[in-house]
Amino acid sequence: MKRFFCAFFCLAALAGAPTPCWAATFLPSQHALAMVDRPLYPEGFSCFHYADPHAPQGGTLTLGATGTFDSLNPFIVRGQAPLGVNSGVMSLIYESLMTRGWDEPFTLYGQIAQSVNVAKDRSGIIFNLNPKARFSDGTPVTADDVLFSFRSLRDKGRPNHRTYYKKVSVAKKLSPSRVEFLFKPNPDGSIDREMPLIMGLMPIVPEHDWKNRPFNETSLHPPVGSGPYRIKSVEPGRSIVYERNRDYWGNDLPVRCGLYNFDTIRVDFYRDDSVALQAFKAGQYDLRAEASPTHWAQAYDFPAARDGRVRLETLAHQRTEPAYGFILNTRRPLFADPALREALQYTFDFTWVNKTLFYGGLKRVNSVFPNSELAAPPLPTGLEKTILEKFKAHLPADIFSKSVRPPEAESQRQFRKNLLKAERLLKAAGYKLRDGVLVSPQGIPVSFEILLSDPVEEKIALNWKASLRRLGIDASVHTVDSAQYQARLAAFDYDVTANKWINSLSPGNEQSYFWSSASAAQQGSRNYAGVHDPVVDALATALPNAASREELVATARALDRVLMRGHYFVPLYYEGADHIASWTRVNHPKTLSLYGNVLPSWFSIDPGK
Secondary structure (H helix, E strand, O other): OHHHHHHHHHHHHHHHOOOOOOOOOEOOOEOEEEOOOOOOOOOOOOOOOOOOOOOOOOOEEEEEEEOOOOOOOOOOOOOOOOOOOOOOOOOOOOEEOEEEOOOOOOEEEEOOEEEEEEEOOOOEEEEEEOOOOEOOOOOEOOHHHHHHHHHHHHHHOOHHHHHHHOOEEEEEEEEOOEEEEEEOOOOOOOOOOOHHHHHHOOEEOOHHHHOOOOOOOOOOOOOOOOOOEEEEEEEOOOEEEEEEOOOOOOOOOHHHOOOOOOOEEEEEEEOOHHHHHHHHHOOOOOEEEEOOHHHHHHOOOOHHHHOOOEEEEEEEOOOOOOEEEEEEOOOOHHHHOHHHHHHHOOOOOHHHHHHHHHOOOOEEOOOOOOOOOOOOOOOOOHHHHHHHHOOHHHOOHHHHOOOOOOOOOOOHHHHHHHHHHHHHHHHHOOOEEEOOEEEOOOOOEOEEEEEEOOHHHHHHHHHHHHHHHOOOOEEEEEEOOHHHHHHHHHOOOOOEEEEEEOOOOOOOOHHHHHHOHHHHOOOOOOOOOOOOOHHHHHHHHHHHHOOOHHHHHHHHHHHHHHHHHHOOEEEOEEOOEEEEEEEOOEEOOOOOEOOEOOHHHOEEOOOOO
């Protein structure tokens, strides 16, 4: 009877009160937190392997970026913030409680929080703040700042922040330097095992700097952060200059060893990539990650590269490449038809594009996790198959027997066969040709706009347009500036757009942000395709609950297979390596991370200049 009443009151508490009825059992404090398995670096480690502890300090790093910026508030959908303001790989101003180690799929190490206590079942976490942590104005970082950051991001931040932080049931100050978060269970009663790490990556903003101004508005107010740099000067839309904070509190942290070596970091913005490339050749900025294989093959034969003043490197990596493609907006009635989406998979001539435009330097995207072990193999086996069989009643039968990888065409003859296959699929679905125009079963001409933000993508889109024309499909290509593109992207105001999903080697909660039914209706989310599928919802939710690497990989492969079978985008390409051109006045350590080149590890060859 006692157990009955305990259960009854627990259910009542969950239904009507924010405080959970269980008491989390916390483990002893630890210096790091891994999603699965154990952290690579032990307590007391001195430096990440991909950072050079002897790297010289000083000098200036100048970077080039395309587009513009109009805000120094990186936490909201409105406005475009410049590189370096937010926390992340280039956390110059704002920092998070913990920071990633790039030698592992997903492990966090102490930063503002010097250690953590995690609940045994991961239903909660306690952050123990470093007593040395200070904002750039000298104010200590306290538990009140952490809670203010949490509330602000949960209520007014980007959709991903709002989605993640609403999973918190209790946010509580235990002392001026300790904060506890408890998490709501999933609808099925399971615990989201990724939430402690999600909270560890929460950027921390100072309450005293924000309390008298709106958090959810764009602003050029110089931000106060806890990171290693301050903003020295800003020319909105043109450039931003960061200078080292000489009183930076975290200089002696192992996670900062050999990183952020420049006294000054300047970011200049260019109208488009062609202008940026010419500026690099003229020596106006120091290093450039070249995303175009065509440029890499053709554009770097210039005097400074020939005489050795510019270094050209192809740096291998083991990270997941972006899933890049022509994304089909299923919110549009035209692309709500899966038969049309499947037929379009046969209409992109990757082999010709790769050979003719990119000198054979690309690989075809065949997964939402390309270049990684997370990509679904041709057919499901083992644990992945077991996971998929749970949803068998809701999946097409051929998902167990037919590869979901995009069709290949090694020759023009094979590509013509692919177009004939597309034609047969369309005909079987009720599409017809009328005077050379493809019409839907409802008699509506099949036509759509391809929205682009980068002029470089126009050649690819025009090639695809020509192939579509052979099927009677009328596609128009429209390139807009970055501000207009971001506004239309956030409002899902497009038929088709060229874009990408960027994944790590440890996919988790962000997959719901990319693919879930809830995010499909949430403007500003990255569910660009409008995916609305209960199986996808279940698999995306299951990923953060994986208790082992084996389970995570199998679940990711199952999700990948279902998404690829849904034909939500026409896959394009990826490189599989980083092509980096740099003036020899700057350099990087010889040892690379699992994820490849880490920009904060670069240093000046002659820091005295």
